[in-house]
Amino acid sequence: xxxxxxxxxxxxxxxxxxxxxxxxxxxxxxxxxxxxxxxxxxxxxxxxxxxxxxxxxxxxxxxxxxxxxxxxxxxxxxxxxxxxxxxxxxxxxxxxxxxxxxxxxxxxxxxxxxxxxxxxxxxxxxxxxxxxxxxxxxxxxxxxxxxxxxxxxxxxxxxxxxxxxxxxxxxxxxxxxxxxxxxxxxxxxxxxxxxxxxxxxxxxxxxxxxxxxxxxxxxxxxxxxxxxxxxxxxxxxxxxxxxxxxxxxxxxxxxxxxxxxxxxxxxxxxxxxxxxxxxxxxxxxxxxxxxxxxxxxxxxxxxxxxxxxxxxxxxxxxxxxxxxxxxxxxxxxxxxxxxxxxxxxxxxxxxxxxxxxxxxxxxxxxxxxxxxxxxxxxxxxxxxxxxxxxxxxxxxxxxxxxxxxxxxxxxxxxxxxxxxxxxxxxxxxxxxxxxxxxxxxxxxxxxxxxxxxxxxxxxxxxxxxxxxxxxxxxxxxxxxxxxxxxxxxxxxxxxxxxxxxxxxxxxxxxxxxxxxxxxxxxxxxxxxxxx
Amino acid sequence: xxxxxxxxxxxxxxxxxxxxxxxxxxxxxxxxxxxxxxxxxxxxxxxxxxxxxxxxxxxxxxxxxxxxxxxxxxxxxxxxxxxxxxxxxxxxxxxxxxxxxxxxxxxxxxxxxxxxxxxxxxxxxxxxxxxxxxxxxxxxxxxxxxxxxxxxxxxxxxxxxxxxxxxxxxxxxxxxxxxxxxxxxxxxxxxx
Numbered sequence: 001x002x003x004x005x006x007x008x009x010x011x012x013x014x015x016x017x018x019x020x021x022x023x024x025x026x027x028x029x030x031x032x033x034x035x036x037x038x039x040x041x042x043x044x045x046x047x048x049x050x051x052x053x054x055x056x057x058x059x060x061x062x063x064x065x066x067x068x069x070x071x072x073x074x075x076x077x078x079x080x081x082x083x084x085x086x087x088x089x090x091x092x093x094x095x096x097x098x099x100x101x102x103x104x105x106x107x108x109x110x111x112x113x114x115x116x117x118x119x120x121x122x123x124x125x126x127x128x129x130x131x132x133x134x135x136x137x138x139x140x141x142x143x144x145x146x147x148x149x150x151x152x153x154x155x156x157x158x159x160x161x162x163x164x165x166x167x168x169x170x171x172x173x174x175x176x177x178x179x180x181x182x183x184x185x186x187x188x189x190x191x192x193x194x195x196x197x198x199x200x201x202x203x204x205x206x207x208x209x210x211x212x213x214x215x216x217x218x219x220x221x222x223x224x225x226x227x228x229x230x231x232x233x234x235x236x237x238x239x240x241x242x243x244x245x246x247x248x249x250x251x252x253x254x255x256x257x258x259x260x261x262x263x264x265x266x267x268x269x270x271x272x273x274x275x276x277x278x279x280x281x282x283x284x285x286x287x288x289x290x291x292x293x294x295x296x297x298x299x300x301x302x303x304x305x306x307x308x309x310x311x312x313x314x315x316x317x318x319x320x321x322x323x324x325x326x327x328x329x330x331x332x333x334x335x336x337x338x339x340x341x342x343x344x345x346x347x348x349x350x351x352x353x354x355x356x357x358x359x360x361x362x363x364x365x366x367x368x369x370x371x372x373x374x375x376x377x378x379x380x381x382x383x384x385x386x387x388x389x390x391x392x393x394x395x396x397x398x399x400x401x402x403x404x405x406x407x408x409x410x411x412x413x414x415x416x417x418x419x420x421x422x423x424x425x426x427x428x429x430x431x432x433x434x435x436x437x438x439x440x441x442x443x444x445x446x447x448x449x450x451x452x453x454x455x456x457x458x459x460x461x462x463x464x465x466x467x468x469x470x471x472x473x474x475x476x477x478x479x480x481x482x483x484x485x486x487x488x489x490x491x492x493x494x495x496x497x498x499x500x501x502x503x504x505x506x507x508x509x510x511x512x513x514x515x516x517x518x519x520x521x522x523x524x525x526x527x528x529x530x531x
Numbered sequence: 532x533x534x535x536x537x538x539x540x541x542x543x544x545x546x547x548x549x550x551x552x553x554x555x556x557x558x559x560x561x562x563x564x565x566x567x568x569x570x571x572x573x574x575x576x577x578x579x580x581x582x583x584x585x586x587x588x589x590x591x592x593x594x595x596x597x598x599x600x601x602x603x604x605x606x607x608x609x610x611x612x613x614x615x616x617x618x619x620x621x622x623x624x625x626x627x628x629x630x631x632x633x634x635x636x637x638x639x640x641x642x643x644x645x646x647x648x649x650x651x652x653x654x655x656x657x658x659x660x661x662x663x664x665x666x667x668x669x670x671x672x673x674x675x676x677x678x679x680x681x682x683x684x685x686x687x688x689x690x691x692x693x694x695x696x697x698x699x700x701x702x703x704x705x706x707x708x709x710x711x712x713x714x715x716x717x718x719x720x721x722x723x
Contacts, residue, residue, distance in 0.1 A: 114538065177549055219549050
């Protein structure tokens with residue numbers, strides 16, 4: 001099936017044999033999907049820690065009421081850049097890295113369809129984030145208007161770092177769009193013979209839909225930041241009421257991008273969980289076709305719900321009801337997915353290795369995040385929840401215990417395939433349990449302080465929130481430290497460990513498990529036959 | 532490796548889609564304006580003077596009108612409505628005044644931007660004459676009484692009982708065209 005060219009089977013860090021450029025140039029010039037996947041994943045991990053360090057600053061400041069460690073301006077910059085880095089620097093590149101590694105191996109393609117563009121789309125990313133991070137050291141500091149950069153905060157009341165912010169978002173957007181084009185062309189044109197649409201692994205399906213979402217909304221984000229740029233520096237009045245514009249228009253355009261964006265950050269996670277659960281339940285995925293349709297309908301609905309972020313802007317009641325019902329409608333396909341995962345496990349011969357643990361935690365905790373999302377969708381209730389810590393709790397449940405947990409699960413699941421070594425199961429379990437407990441200490445009490453009225457994005461708070469916030473901060477520090485265990489597991493696994501078999505997991509099915517572990521540098525140079 | 536299939540047609544289509552979506556982002560700006568004009572959802576009132584020819588006073592209903600005014604944060608003028616609140620019958624034509632004063636030592640230009648809440652009521656709040664139709668130029672220390680003549684359209688849906696009209700006054704000195712008409716202290720002299 002897999003014809004292996006054995007002159008180089010060293011896709012891995014540190015080692016380099018006699019092929020092509022070596023050292024740094026190997027990584028700079030590489031057009032290999034596995035190398036680029038690795039680069040994306042390592043970049044995302046680095047950004048995860050940089051963004052995480054900013055979260056630690058935020059939690060340290062909020063440990064006690066009053067201002068202790070940082071000034072309010074710097075606090076605002078931390079919340080802003082933390083959000084930008086985690087969204088555009090950690091979650092999205094991690095998914096793109098997984099797509100690079102896995103999509104060709106899952107559909108039996110020799111590489112991504114556009115390898116040179118692939119190289120470029122990765123290598124512009126470090127520059128985007130270098131620009132963004134460097135802006136923090138400017139006079140007046142970096143962007144402090146929140147990752148949502150609402151006008152007029154970003155147009156009238158922002159510093160000169162805004163220009164750098166805009167350019168870095170442009171570069172991130174270009175990178176994402178190129179990545180998305182690459183994924184679509186690869187999936188459309190390079191599937192192995194017999195790999196029909198409805199035989200594609202769900203990770204491939206979810207990524208295909210994600211790629212279409214990226215092409216639909218990243219250009220809108222580019223347009224939004226461009227309008228902010230021209231409003232601030234070139235005298236236009238898109239968002240300036242004095243010149244005939246409308247600041248609320250900003251929110252409409254931003255959330256037209258922003259809501260599909262949150263599905264961009266969760267659909268690939270659905271694909272990952274749909275790969276992991278059947279393996280460890282040793283049963284095929286329940287309701288494959290309904291998963292595909294559910295994913296597609298979530299993607300379509302995501303364009304009809306943006307204004308649920310704006311219920312308090314004074315929209316007319318009919319618009320609020322429309323967006324409320326559309327938002328609640330999304331719970332239906334999402335419920336189908338959760339039901340299918342549970343049904344897959346039903347009467348399965350389950351084992352609980354680390355990837356499965358993270359996938360299970362994903363299902364439970366993401367569902368909690370989904371439920372708090374439903375609560376936020378209720379227009380009259382949202383007037384109370386709006387801009388409180390309840391919202392912070394909600395989107396961290398779906399993004400940290402949702403997206404990030406799925407990425408960690410994916411890393412554990414495919415790491416033996418990528419490196420050829422089994423990871424340390426004991427350390428991995430430690431990582432899981434420490435993360436699980438601390439992440440809930442961190443985010444669960446935020447529901448309570450939010451409902452009690454603690455506003456988000458403010459460095460100080462009323463005294464009655466002090467105990468909860470100290471507890472939350474301890475959870476935050478513990479969660480941050482737990483991720484060092486993850487790095488330890490990764491390093492250990494890359495360096496060595498028990499030899500992994502080709503199939504790695506007893507119940508694993510799919511083309512990638514037919515390759516050797518680690519796979520040859522060029523895999524599926526002859527397409528496999530899919531039956 | 533095999534000969535790769537031709538990717539170019541698909542790439543072109545995807546790039547075209549990207550370009551179109553970039554354009555769509557900008558197209559949202561006029562689309563939003565049109566949508567708001569039709570539905571009044573953002574509380575913007577018409578920038579044209581209304582005529583009262585069709586107004587029939589509906590004495591059975593009373594509507595409370597609240598008047599708010601504030602200078603924008605960068606605007607040093609004093610700006611306040613003379614009447615804070617009044618009740619009107621739909622169709623009834625009313626005249627109120629706003630006071631503006633330029634306390635600085637320089638001539639400045641201001642522009643008031645109205646907003647009506649609830650937003651949908653904006654479609655039924657008709658201004659026959661408003662200082663917000665023009666920019667105002669005030670010399671150092673000058674005080675100005677600015678008129679607003681309006682009526683509420685009797686077609687105003689039943690569930691509206693209070694309409695709040697809010698003006699924000701912006702400093703337009705830097706952007707002002709030199710020949711801006713100065714609104715003289717008057718009792719209603721600056722028609723469109």
